[in-house]
Amino acid sequence: MAENPLFAPSSLPYQLPPFAEIREEHYLPAFERGMAEQLAEVQKITGSAEAPTFDNTVAALERSGRLLGRTATAFFSVVASDSTDAVMEIEKRITPELTRHGDAIRLDRALWARIKQVTTEDPEEAWLLEKYREDFVRAGADLSEAEQDRLKGLNEELSRLSTEFAQNLLKAANDSALVVEDAGELDGFDEDRIRSLERDGKYVLPLLNFTNQPGLAQLTDRDVRRRLYTLSVERAPQNFELAVRMAKLRAERASLLGFPDHASYKVADQTAKTVEAVEEMLGQLVGPAVRNARREAEALAEQAGFEIEPWDWSFYSEKVRRARYDFDASAMRPYFELDRVFRDGIFHAATRLYGITFTERPDLRGYHEDVRVFEVSNEDGSALGLFALDPYARPGKRGGAWMNNLVDQSFLFGEKPVVINNLNVTKPATGPTLLTYDEVNTAFHEFGHALHGLFSEVRFPRVSGTSVPRDFVEYPSQVNEMWATWPEVLANYARHHETGEPMPAELVEKMKAAEKFNQGFMTVEYLAATLLDWAWHRLAPGEDVEDAQAFEQAALEAAQIAFPLVRPRYRTNYFAHIFSGGYSAGYYSYIWSEVLDAESVEWFKENGGLERRNGDHFRRTLLSRGGSGDPLAAFRAFRGREPSIKPLLERRGLA
Ligand SMILES: [Zn+2]
Numbered sequence: 001m002a003e004n005p006l007f008a009p010s011s012l013p014y015q016l017p018p019f020a021e022i023r024e025e026h027y028l029p030a031f032e033r034g035m036a037e038q039l040a041e042v043q044k045i046t047g048s049a050e051a052p053t054f055d056n057t058v059a060a061l062e063r064s065g066r067l068l069g070r071t072a073t074a075f076f077s078v079v080a081s082d083s084t085d086a087v088m089e090i091e092k093r094i095t096p097e098l099t100r101h102g103d104a105i106r107l108d109r110a111l112w113a114r115i116k117q118v119t120t121e122d123p124e125e126a127w128l129l130e131k132y133r134e135d136f137v138r139a140g141a142d143l144s145e146a147e148q149d150r151l152k153g154l155n156e157e158l159s160r161l162s163t164e165f166a167q168n169l170l171k172a173a174n175d176s177a178l179v180v181e182d183a184g185e186l187d188g189f190d191e192d193r194i195r196s197l198e199r200d201g202k203y204v205l206p207l208l209n210f211t212n213q214p215g216l217a218q219l220t221d222r223d224v225r226r227r228l229y230t231l232s233v234e235r236a237p238q239n240f241e242l243a244v245r246m247a248k249l250r251a252e253r254a255s256l257l258g259f260p261d262h263a264s265y266k267v268a269d270q271t272a273k274t275v276e277a278v279e280e281m282l283g284q285l286v287g288p289a290v291r292n293a294r295r296e297a298e299a300l301a302e303q304a305g306f307e308i309e310p311w312d313w314s315f316y317s318e319k320v321r322r323a324r325y326d327f328d329a330s331a332m333r334p335y336f337e338l339d340r341v342f343r344d345g346i347f348h349a350a351t352r353l354y355g356i357t358f359t360e361r362p363d364l365r366g367y368h369e370d371v372r373v374f375e376v377s378n379e380d381g382s383a384l385g386l387f388a389l390d391p392y393a394r395p396g397k398r399g400g401a402w403m404n405n406l407v408d409q410s411f412l413f414g415e416k417p418v419v420i421n422n423l424n425v426t427k428p429a430t431g432p433t434l435l436t437y438d439e440v441n442t443a444f445h446e447f448g449h450a451l452h453g454l455f456s457e458v459r460f461p462r463v464s465g466t467s468v469p470r471d472f473v474e475y476p477s478q479v480n481e482m483w484a485t486w487p488e489v490l491a492n493y494a495r496h497h498e499t500g501e502p503m504p505a506e507l508v509e510k511m512k513a514a515e516k517f518n519q520g521f522m523t524v525e526y527l528a529a530t531l532l533d534w535a536w537h538r539l540a541p542g543e544d545v546e547d548a549q550a551f552e553q554a555a556l557e558a559a560q561i562a563f564p565l566v567r568p569r570y571r572t573n574y575f576a577h578i579f580s581g582g583y584s585a586g587y588y589s590y591i592w593s594e595v596l597d598a599e600s601v602e603w604f605k606e607n608g609g610l611e612r613r614n615g616d617h618f619r620r621t622l623l624s625r626g627g628s629g630d631p632l633a634a635f636r637a638f639r640g641r642e643p644s645i646k647p648l649l650e651r652r653g654l655a
Helices: 024-046 054-063 066-081 085-106 109-117 123-138 145-175 191-196 222-233 238-256 262-267 275-304 310-325 338-354 437-454 470-485 487-493 505-515 519-537 548-558 589-606 612-621 631-639 646-651
Strands: 178-180 202-205 357-360 372-377 383-392 402-407 418-425
Touching: 024 054, 024 066, 024 085, 024 109, 054 109, 054 123, 066 085, 066 402, 066 418, 085 145, 109 123, 145 238, 178 222, 222 310, 238 262, 238 519, 238 548, 262 275, 262 519, 275 310, 275 519, 275 589, 310 505, 338 357, 338 437, 338 470, 338 487, 338 612, 383 402, 383 437, 402 437, 418 437, 437 470, 470 487, 470 505, 470 589, 470 631, 519 548, 519 589, 589 612, 589 631, 589 646, 612 631
Parallel strands: 383 418
Antiparallel strands: 178 202, 357 372, 372 383, 402 418
8 A cells, every 4th residue: 555646745736636546445545544644633733732823723723634635535526526336335434434533623622622712813814713613613512522422423324314315316317217219209309419328229318417307308209208307306216215314313413503403503604694584585586486487387388289297398498489589599509519618718708807828738637538637827827726627427427517626725735726627518429519508508607616716815725715605605606607698708619510600699699588588497496496405404303204295395385486387406305415415505505696696797797898807806806815704795895885686686587
């Protein structure tokens, strides 16, 4: 094991993890040694004879656990993007151990006693110190021995259940895939698409991780649509039981920590702060959103000539788009070629706004051959960091799209950021990768997170880049979506992959007009998932749920969002965000952040749009600050006033 590449810091540029050298058997020993090292570092802090200072206590904690951090970053990247049975076994074994390890530090009484004595005058240090105090109290540092023992047990069981939930879903993507023998049943898909689904003489359409599968918009056979939809909403049924158990344990934990329910506990350190604030906001949206969706449903029934079912919604909304707006979403795909979308769209917009440039580094590798790495430079040529891109879906990759850091920017270690974006685009059997409009939008969104990570200029890794409250983190990424259809940017990247012709202006106009049509559906689908998350996490301690599916239905009805034609974007059984992804009682964050997003888009428009001075202002006041200060103060510094909900209501047609 002397040659375990995780034991030493990476020697690659920017300390990119040495994925090419890491083998599965390297992880466990590196985790074990990493945890032991960090505990020894903590013992050194608590055993010190010196009086507690910021540097010998809080900064010392920031400096601890380097090997563990490196190992976890590499390992969990592979878990999410390129998992195998062996990796899943390691994950099952290591997750509860990591939870135990985290508790051992945050429930260390000697350490907590020292942190409480630290004082500092420096604002960035004071903010971090406050974060540490909050983290420790929220982790149970002030509880009695007996309460802490119970808490540790709860945390361990919750982390085990959360891993099981995610692994069930990963298996369900294929186990519950739609399988057809006859290609004729896939009528509506183009030939390339059908060919890419062929497996051993059958056709296999794996499930994506949300209710409304994209294929429902194209498949002409109504019964095939029904089967696909049913497979989607009924996948991984064993997860219902796990969800019930997790909600119960979370309520008990909240009560131990002095909160009436898990939602109250979760929002306390968010920008929302109270459940009332969240409920007040959601309350303003539900009624108008459902009314919009009902109006849309009427138009769909009229188009179809019969009462539609949930699996018909996408298919007939495409038809209405064509009939009413003369718009065909698939006509856009030939203009959205992956490379070009990045080089001439996403990167181009960033160059115009921030002056940064991108150089591909084929010599640098990720965990899979599809990962591409780019070096990012400032306008003056100085190095900013690395951006990695993993665009394709594959077995062993979880659903959705996300960004994470491979190296956190910090002045403490003098390290520059390395960030990665994951997408789930189907890799074509041959030829160029063409994206849907949704996929283009998602790519711009994830790149907004990447910029938040890349522009970070903070002292401490704990508050680097996207380490901000959950209900704030989606804000910069949503703002970046605005450039996808910004005329100058769109004209630069949306070119036909064969002829090089620009996308016809009228197609863009039609797309924008048609986009307003399905807003009711999208808002209801999202709000229903949000209110479902909320219901699971407002359960009082000791409250029992007998039947998860009945609970789900009752929760939607109580929130007045039950609308049979539009199910939640995620049902309980595949709501990975809240049962395995850290968004429990946090799915409201997307619309909460959208208030700030809509405000900021308005600001950019008022100030001339795609201009360096605008990008620089956003970067300086907001993106570069990471989590090193009050996020809402950063917003006010950027916008020049308190946020208002009005721009959001107008954008979503809810005013
Ligand atoms: Zn996001």
